[in-house]
Amino acid sequence: MTTRLYSFAQQMQTVAELMLAVAGESVSVIKRAAPEQALKLKHQDEWTIYLEFLRVMFNLTDRVSALHIPLKEQPQFMDQLTDTVIDQLKKALEPAFGAGSDQTEIVLTIGTAVAESRQTYERYRFLVTEDSPAKNDLYRDFSDRVARAVGAPRNPAVTAAATLCVSAVIPALIGIFEGQTPPAAADATPNPATTGGSSAPRGATGADIKLVSVMSSIKGEEVETRWGLHPRFRQDLTQEEAKQLTTTMNRVAKILGERYATVAFSDQWASWHKAGHA
Template identity: 65%
Template sequence: MTTVKTEYQQQLRALAELMLAVSGESVTMMKRNAPEQALKLKRQDEWGIYLEFLKIMFNLTDRLSALHIPIKDQMEFMNNLEDAVTAQLKSVLEPAFGANSDQMEIVLTVGGAVAESRQLYEKYKFLITEDSKTKNDMFRDFGERVAELLGARGNAQLSSAATLCASAIVPAISAVLQGQAPAPVSAPAAVVSAGEGAEKKGPTGQEIKLVSLMSSVSGEEVETRWGLHPRFRKDLTPSELQQLTKLLNRVAKILGERYAAVAFSDQWASWHKAGHA
């Protein structure tokens, strides 16, 4: 008889990697939206924002798992997801702590995040696949918490950015639970995708990424490139394409310089291993 852990091993690992990657990139996205506040943040402050994203992702996964995992297995599935996230986080942070260090603090931290996730979000009763006032209230309250952690309480723009980062991961989590391999999700791309698809009324998971922007490192070289969806490019007039090209070249330059600055710093060495830089 197979256990839930072995039966869903692939999905558990994929979900853990997805949740950690998007949480880390979301922190970077929030700092980019609040440069003045970002300069004042300490490591523990960034860690608190990271955990805030992790909390809501545990809740979103719990809600989505109810649609794809048998009821009798769901509780064990979520317990195993907590273990998978803990194991993945240990692996990511190992270079910073050392292989022989006591990593029990990570276990307690993830366990605490799960407990706080339940306390904060289980009171919101709604179906994750449908739009509702309660669902919007939960995401709004989450966004306000992130803005407050950034030292910008009441900043609607930051709250909205945090909400977009969190809500854009829903299709990817759903795909993993269905046994599919989700397309790579990053916070900046997620915000673009969610923003472009905000007025669409189609079913969840039908968003189209119109603009992509990515930085990668190879040895001591950093490459930053952007791209457009072929259909989107075709729909633009020559003047619009010229303006967009000019804008995205500027964005790519800023992103590339920032990525290079953090990618080769000692402070971000362990995060860069997981793609968080």
């Protein structure tokens, strides 16, 4: 590794962690977007979806890294990133395979995924930091592949979920290469159940989304406390999950509302209340 590339060693590790975390979490997001098809998926099908996310992320990382690493050294960076992803994936799968087992198949699989990434997505010409028709075409191609892999071709819920997940990767990657605080691995995927102060890097890229909100307000001598959900999160919940969440959030709203009322009408905050600021 050259001196220049060595300075990007931490970014390389973080990008590899991000890619594996996003791919894994995205499979869960896609399954929730198509619950009927998800029941029929086998482990091999889930692995196919996982690899499709890795393919597109290798391509996006290639584009982002080209803006930050000298042109002559950027191919070497991508080669070493591939090795890093393989090493981390080996460690993650070691409990399933057993220590010391032959994991040559993982090496071949990831190597093939990188090659297929170039063949599949390289033809789309766009600057990764800007919106463009070509960029949208790549998202569309990718989301269609995911929908077919899950057994729900052209399913708008699946294609929207896939696009949402992969589009959040770009600001996360840019943040990493710009030296911002690395995002928490599980926070990189904007899934309705992860997106809300989670998916997409927390604070580092400005991609935070409110998942659940609770607000109290004063009307005369009464305190009203309301709660709400991000619409994409609401769509992602099953009927039973929505019921459980409603019960829990009603309790949370009651507790917070009572506490807010106690504070708002206390002597300490009386002046604020009269001024309408409570």
